[in-house]
Amino acid sequence: EAQVTQNPRYLITVTGKKLTVTCSQNMNHEYMSWYRQDPGLGLRQIYYSMNVEVTDKGDVPEGYKVSRKEKRNFPLILESPSPNQTSLYFCASSSRASTGELFFGEGSRLTVL
Amino acid sequence: DQQVKQNSPSLSVQEGRISILNCDYTNSMFDYFLWYKKYPAEGPTFLISISSIKDKNEDGRFTVFLNKSAKHLSLHIVPSQPGDSAVYFCAASDGGTYKYIFGTGTRLKVLA
Numbered sequence: 739e740a741q742v743t744q745n746p747r748y749l750i751t752v753t754g755k756k757l758t759v760t761c762s763q764n765m766n767h768e769y770m771s772w773y774r775q776d777p778g779l780g781l782r783q784i785y786y787s788m789n790v791e792v793t794d795k796g797d798v799p800e801g802y803k804v805s806r807k808e809k810r811n812f813p814l815i816l817e818s819p820s821p822n823q824t825s826l827y828f829c830a831s832s833s834r835a836s837t838g839e840l841f842f843g844e845g846s847r848l849t850v851l
Numbered sequence: 852d853q854q855v856k857q858n859s860p861s862l863s864v865q866e867g868r869i870s871i872l873n874c875d876y877t878n879s880m881f882d883y884f885l886w887y888k889k890y891p892a893e894g895p896t897f898l899i900s901i902s903s904i905k906d907k908n909e910d911g912r913f914t915v916f917l918n919k920s921a922k923h924l925s926l927h928i929v930p931s932q933p934g935d936s937a938v939y940f941c942a943a944s945d946g947g948t949y950k951y952i953f954g955t956g957t958r959l960k961v962l963a
Contacts, residue, residue: 742894771951780857780955781895781940788949796950828894839885840942840951842894 740765744829744843751819752851759814759846761829767841769832770812771796772804774825775845781828787812819850854878855943857954865962870928872957874941877922881943881952886915886926889938889956898939899926931961 742763751757763770771786773796783796787806801823803815812831816823827846832838856875864870872886882903887895901908901915901924908915914927928935938956945952 769949773953778955780855781942781953783950783952786949794949797952830894839897839900840887840895842887842896844892844894 740841742829742831742841742843744827744846746846747844748847750849750851753820754818757816757819757848759816759827759829759848761812761814761843762810763812763829763831763841764810765831765833765841766809767831767833768809769834769838770806771830771840772802772812772814773828773830774798775828776825784814784827816848819848821850824848824850853955854881855941855952855954857939857941857957859957860955861958861960863960863962864931866933867930870926870931870935870959870961872926872928872939872941872959874924874926874954875922876924876943876952878943878945878952879922880945880947882946883944884915884917884924885942885944885951886913887940887942887953888935889940895940928959931959933961933963935959936961 772784773781782798785804787793829843830840885900886898889895899913917924942953
């Protein structure tokens with residue numbers, strides 16, 4: 739089954755404790771990206787990757803890092819989480835950048851205390 | 852600066868009638884537009900898309916209209932069904948930047 743898998747689905751952590759949200763896709767897609775969803779703000783792009791070892795900033799990259807060492811994986815790293823990073827996070831992938839249908843994971847709800 | 856705007860946070864429609872969801876954008880460089888549906892506790896799922904070189908695209912009950920001069924697109928759902936109740940996001944992409952910009956969403960409720 740074609741899917742994008744995120745882990746963890748739910749996480750409560752404390753300020754400053756580094757965490758990683760993993761994302762894996764099994765569709766051999768080249769394009770992957772991360773979004774956060776906040777009330778009244780919709781989905782905002784954090785980072786995206788055109789291919790292995792190629793990443794770029796989206797609209798809200800501050801406080802986040804990503805890496806793309808393998809085609810299927812695109813982890814989101816919060817080096818020092820803060821309460822304003824409490825949000826619902828989605829990973830997505832696509833076979834074509836900018837004109838392709840994005841396939842989304844089920845989301846990871848993160849709370850930073 | 853919200854480049855993609857969905858000005859109606861919510862919409863209620865009777866089952867069987869037409870649902871019209873609207874989206875406005877400001878960036879004339881956008882060349883591809885998409886609509887997504889999102890149920891609670893799930894990720895968004897793709898519905899329909901349209902290239903900027905077209906003004907209409909149909910897929911079953913869903914039709915997207917693009918008016919480039921007005922920088923406006925709309926999603927028509929006919930006939931509306933209770934299972935269509937969800938949050939709908941429009942999105943736009945710019946082939947030069949490879950970014951996707953999403954609107955804030957419209958919650959559609961189809962009343963049985």
